[in-house]
Amino acid sequence: MSIRTVGVLGTGVIGASWTGLFLAHGLKVIVSDPAPGAERQLSDYLHSIWPTLEKQKRSSHAALTNYRFVGASFKDHFADVDFVQENAPERPELKTKLFAELDAATRPDVIIASSSSGIPSSHFISQCAVNPTRVLIGHPFNPPHLMPLVEVVPHPTTATSVTEAAKSFYKSLGRTPVHIRQELPGFAANRLQIAVLNEAYSLVSRGIISAEDLDTCVTNSLGPRWAATGPLLSNTMGGGGGIDGFKHALEHFGPAYRVWLDDMKAHAFTWTPENVDALSSSVAEELRGKDAKDLERKRDDMLVKILSLRE
Ligand SMILES: NC(=O)c1ccc[n+]([C@@H]2O[C@H](COP(=O)([O-])OP(=O)(O)OC[C@H]3O[C@@H](n4cnc5c(N)ncnc54)[C@H](O)[C@@H]3O)[C@@H](O)[C@H]2O)c1
Known part of the structure; x- marks a missing residue:
């Protein structure tokens, strides 16, 4: 069915x-x-990102105003939609209620995808009386209008055809879908992210490095390298490349990696209110004198350039 x-x-x-x-x-x-105010905020946001979207490949039918804002009353308007992308707050009880309503308000063959960052959809389909087999996760990275990744995560009874159709749809939007084969909290990309973040929180909160230098470490090493080859191929190249590179890297660096990992476990960030406050103050220091909107614009400009290089 065309969307x-x-x-x-x-x-x-x-x-x-x-x-x-x-x-x-x-x-x-x-x-x-x-x-309240959501319609105005949406309009302002769309105007702010449209120049960036115009620089990217897009349809000749692209139109900034081709949307209808219906307030809270989606139940009266979603009979006409061919695909749903749900982006309500990350609360399982709210998503359970909304998915029951979405399931009732849409045609039974319409795919309903949740942007959830880490709640598997089997946790919120229990009240879907019409057709829960068309529900899955379509988890983007922020901001989805620029970041290509969409993690497509079916629940155990999502129809295979639904998973395939969702992947095709995201591909048609220039996204890069990956299929997460088994439900788990946080899926894949966010689990990787939190592993790195947890160590970043530890290093900064222990005063080992400033928040600014921590970000500099990543934007000048892991960030560009992983953008080119991802962590596992980078690892392979660090081991000399070629078919044996990865195994060689693990044998060569493995003993050191395990010492670092033990030390990281011993000094893992603990989520006390005091530690969260101290960490937040360090990051606020990095932001001092900078304008958040300006940073967002610069981030978007840079993402467009990096992603166009990858193409
Ligand atoms: N922020 C991120 O970096 C990020 C990245 C990927 C996925 N996600 C996921 O996307 C979803 C939305 O996150 P967000 O960061 O945009 O949150 P947000 O708080 O910015 O936006 C949530 C929106 O949902 C609206 N809302 C509240 N109750 C609602 C209801 N009953 N029906 C419909 N809308 C309702 C709010 O008014 C608000 O505009 C979450 O599931 C989150 O995990 C977030």
Whole structure:
């Protein structure tokens, strides 16, 4: 079935960005969010990202205004949508209620994808009375209008055809879907991210490195290298490359890696309110004198350049 109209539920950070991407690809979007002021915020955000979207490949039918904001009343409007992207807050009980309503409000063959960062969809389909086999996770990275990755995570009874159709749809939007074969909290990319972040929190909160230098470490080493070859191929090249490179790296560096890992476990960041406060103050120091909106614009410009190089 061809997808012409997308339903977007929730227009915060992620839903607004998805909306921009759908519009840039010539789709019509029906947008729902109950918050006062959400319509104005969405419009402002879409205007702010449209110049960036215009620089990317997009449809000749792309139109910034091809959406209808319906407030909280998606139930009265989603009978017309061909795909749903849900972006409500990350609360399982709220998602359970919303998925029951989405399941009832849409045609039974319409795919309903959740942007959830880490809650498997089997945790919120229990009240879907019509067709839970068309529900899955379509987890983007922020901001979805720029970041290519979408983790497609079916639950155990999601139809295989639904997983394949969701992957095709995301590909048609220039995204790079990956199939996560088994449900687990945090899926794959966020689990990798939190492993690195937890060590970053430890290093900064223990005063071993400033927040600014920590970010500099990543933007000047792991960031560009992993953007080129990902961690495992980078590891392989560190072991001399070739078919034996990876095994050689593990044999060569393995003993040292294990010492570092033991030390990291012994000094893991502990999530006390005091530690969170101290860490937040260090990061606030890095932000001093910088304008958050300006940083976001610069991030977007750089992402466009990096991603165009990868193409
Ligand atoms: N922020 C991120 O970096 C990120 C990245 C990937 C995925 N996600 C996921 O995307 C989803 C949304 O996250 P976010 O960061 O955009 O949150 P957000 O708080 O910025 O936005 C949530 C939006 O949902 C709206 N909302 C509240 N109750 C609602 C309801 N009953 N029905 C519809 N909308 C409702 C709010 O008004 C708000 O606009 C979450 O599941 C989150 O895990 C977030």
